[in-house]
Amino acid sequence: MSATPAESRAALDALLRARLGDGPGVDFLAAHADDDVETLRAAFADLRRIVGARPLVASFQERETVSVPTAWGDLVLGRWTTDTAARVLLLAQAVQRTSAPYAALYAAYDLGDTETRVAALHALSFVDDPEEDPALEIIADAGRTYLEQLMEAAWCGNPFTAAHLDDQQYRKAVLKALFCGLDVSRFIGLEDRADAELAKSLCEFADEREAAGRPVPPAVWVVSALHPRPGLVARLIGRMEHPLPDERLVAARALANAADPRTASFIDERLARETDPRVLAALALARAAAAR
Numbered sequence: 001m002s003a004t005p006a007e008s009r010a011a012l013d014a015l016l017r018a019r020l021g022d023g024p025g026v027d028f029l030a031a032h033a034d035d036d037v038e039t040l041r042a043a044f045a046d047l048r049r050i051v052g053a054r055p056l057v058a059s060f061q062e063r064e065t066v067s068v069p070t071a072w073g074d075l076v077l078g079r080w081t082t083d084t085a086a087r088v089l090l091l092a093q094a095v096q097r098t099s100a101p102y103a104a105l106y107a108a109y110d111l112g113d114t115e116t117r118v119a120a121l122h123a124l125s126f127v128d129d130p131e132e133d134p135a136l137e138i139i140a141d142a143g144r145t146y147l148e149q150l151m152e153a154a155w156c157g158n159p160f161t162a163a164h165l166d167d168q169q170y171r172k173a174v175l176k177a178l179f180c181g182l183d184v185s186r187f188i189g190l191e192d193r194a195d196a197e198l199a200k201s202l203c204e205f206a207d208e209r210e211a212a213g214r215p216v217p218p219a220v221w222v223v224s225a226l227h228p229r230p231g232l233v234a235r236l237i238g239r240m241e242h243p244l245p246d247e248r249l250v251a252a253r254a255l256a257n258a259a260d261p262r263t264a265s266f267i268d269e270r271l272a273r274e275t276d277p278r279v280l281a282a283l284a285l286a287r288a289a290a291a292r
Contacts, residue, residue, distance in 0.1 A: 002069060002070075002071055002073075003068075003069035003070060003071065004071060004128065005070070005071060005092070005096070005125075005126050005127055005128040006096075006128070007069070008068055008069060008070045008071070008075075008125065008126050009089060009092055009093060009096075009126050011068040011069065012068050012077075012085060012088065012089050012126065013029075013089055015056060015057075015066075015068065015077065015085070016029070016056065016082065016085045016086060016089060017029070019054070019056055019057075019058065019082055019085075020051060020052075020082060024050050024051075025050060025051040025052065025082065025086070028043075028046075028047070028050045028051055028086070029051075029086060029089070029090070032090055033090070033093065035090065035094055036094055036097075036098075037091070037094045037095060037098075037104055037107065037108050040090055040091060040094055040108075041108075041111070041112070041116070043090075044087060044115070044116060047083055047086055047087060048083040051082050051083050051086045052081075052082050052083065053081045053082060053083045054081060054082050055078075055080075055081060055082075056077050056080040056081060056082055056084070056085050057077060057078055057080075062078075063077075063078030063079070064076065064078045065078070066078060070125040070126065070159045070160070071125075071128075071159075072125060072159035072160050072162065072163040072164075073159040073162065073163070073188065074159065075122075075125055075157065075158070075159050076157050079157075083115075084118070084119065084122070087115065087116065087118075087119035088119045088122045088123050088126065089126075091105070091108060091116070091119050091120060091123045092105075092123040092126035092127055095108065095123070095127060096127055096128065100129065100131060100134075101127045101128065101129040102124075102127060102129040102131060102132060102133075102134040102135040102138075103131070103134045105120050105123060105124070105127060105134065105135065105138065106120075106134035106135070106137060106138055108120050109121070109138050109141070114147065114149055114150070117142070117149075117150055117153075118149050118150065118153045120138060121138060121139070121142055121150065121153035121154050121158065122153055122158070124138065124139070124158065124160040124161070125158065125159050125160040132164070135160070135164075136164060138154075139154050139160075139161050139164070139165070142154035143155070143172075143173060143176065146180065148180065148181070148182065151176070151177060151180060151182060152182055152186075154173075155173050155177055155182070155186075155187060156177070156182060156183065156186035156187060157186050157188060158188070159188060161188075162187070162188035162189050167193065167195065170187075170193055171195075171197060171198045171201070173187070174187055174190070174198060175198075175201055175205070178202075178205055178217065178220070179205075183217070183219075184217065184219045184220075185217075185218065185219040190219065190223060191222070191223055191226065191257070194223045194224075194226050194227070195227065196227040198223070199223065199224045199225075199226055199227035199228070199229070200224075200227070200229060202220045202223055202224040203224045203229045203232060205220060206220050206221065206224065218246075218250040218253075221236065221239075221250050221251065221253075221254040222250065222253050222254045222257060223257075224254075225254035225255065225257040225258040226257045226258075228258050228260070232258070233255070233258050233260050233262070233263060236251045236254050236255050236258065237251075237255070237263060237266045239251035240252065240255075240266070240270050245276040245278065245279055248274070248276065248279045249276070249278050249279050249282055252279055252282035252283045252285075252286050253282050253285075253286075255267065255283075255286040255289075255290075256282065256285045256286040256288075256289045257289075258289075259289040259290060259292060260290060261290050261291070262290075263286070263290045264287065264290040264291065267283055267286050267287045267290060268287065270283060271283050271284070271287065
């Protein structure tokens, strides 16, 4: 579902106000709705105290599904807090009233503290401006840092970023995120954009992690299997014997992506012994893929 930035801001505003209810938080939003960026910088000092830092989505079960539509795709809000949403909304509203919104957003990012910079990165998906170069520079600057909050806001679940990074930039972002310990499964379009070069790099990353006795993030196996290097499918079959169901689930999902007909007999054998319903469902998909 697509929406204009104005519609995206309205959707975020409605979610935030519903979560805040009647009280000082909503009054704060109203009092600063027409502020310019410079005035907001001072107001942000009191924002968390007034609007709080509760999860924006109250229901734990809904946090991975509640989203707002943007011009570049849905933005999932499950990890946002009320203060994050308030900063993003007020900042996006303020820069949109200027003659060069993305340039104004870049200035706010450049002069802001970490929380303001995070808000600016999220606000990219809530602003309408044909001159996108300043917005791209915000993403590039966040990617040059090693601050987890900035890299996460720039790359993880950010529709604007996913739509504007070219393939090389996307690959570099995924690999840096991996090495910095971010959850790369939150990159929008990860499996759709994975090419042979990224898969090769992910396999090498898995080799290094296993050699060091360190765990391999699940997304590494699932994505690298889309373009499997020699030996990877055999490793995934071996991982189907892992004692932990979650590890077997990852292996089954990866085997489905590999779609290798040679795996059919191994999958059939595991299907006869598997007891976890999630793994059984994933193995069924893997078996169907192997038969294609």
